Amino acid sequence: MSDRQKIIAPSLLAADYGALREDTLRAVQSGADWIHVDIMDGHFVPNISYGAELVKAIRPHTDLFLDSHLMCSKPEILIESFAKAGTDGITIHAELGESAHDTLRDIRALGLRAGVAINPPSDISIVEPFLSEIDLLLVMTVNPGFGGQSFIQEMLEKVRTVRDWRTSRDFNYIIQVDGGVGMQNCSLCAQAGADCFVSGTALFGQHDMTKAILEMRNQVNFVS
C-alpha cells in the first residue's frame, strides 16, 4: 500500500457562486485538505470562471493549501497576481509547450509549488520534459472547461505511467486527478497511483459534505 499522504481537494468550480465564502468555509469545515481553484480564460478552454480576486477573497478564511489550476493560454501574465493573492500552488498545462518551462521556473521563483497538467487527448509523453521541474502532475480525467462531466476511465493508464516514472526515475511529484472524480472511481484512481483527488460535483453536491469527504478518504486510504 502506498504510504504517501492522500489529499482530498474540493473544487470551487462546483460551489454555490452566490455564496462562495460560505461554501469555501463549508469545504474547510468538512475536512478538506486542499481547496482547488479552477481558473478558466475562455480561450484555452471554452468557459470563463474567475481570477486571482477569488483567491484573494478566500485566503483570509482558511490556512488550507490553495491549489490554482490555470486553464489559460497565457499563464505567464497571471502567476504574479495569483502569488500576491495568496495561492500556494499553480498548475499550468503541458499543452502550452516550450513556454511552460519558463513559467514553471517563475512559479517556483515566487515560492509556490509548480504543477503541470495534461488533457485527455494529449499523449502522456508531452509531460516528460517537465518532470524534473514540477512538484505536482495533474492527469485530467475530463476535458477541461466544465464541472459535472463523466470520468474518463482510460486516463487511469496515464496515472499508472506517471506513477511508474516517479518511482523508476526517482521523482517525488504529487499525482493529482481532476474531473468526474467521485465515490465510484476514487479508489480506482488511488490504486493507479493518484495521491490528490480533485472533486467538485461529488462533494459540493452532497448535503453532508463531511460524510462525503470522509467516505472518499476511507476509500482512497484503504487500497492495496
Ligand code: DX5
Ligand atoms: C474541469 C474542472 C473540473 C473540476 C471538477 O475543467 O477542472 O474537473 O475541477 O469538477 P467535477 O468534480 O464536478 O468534475
Ligand code: ZN
Ligand atoms: Zn481543475
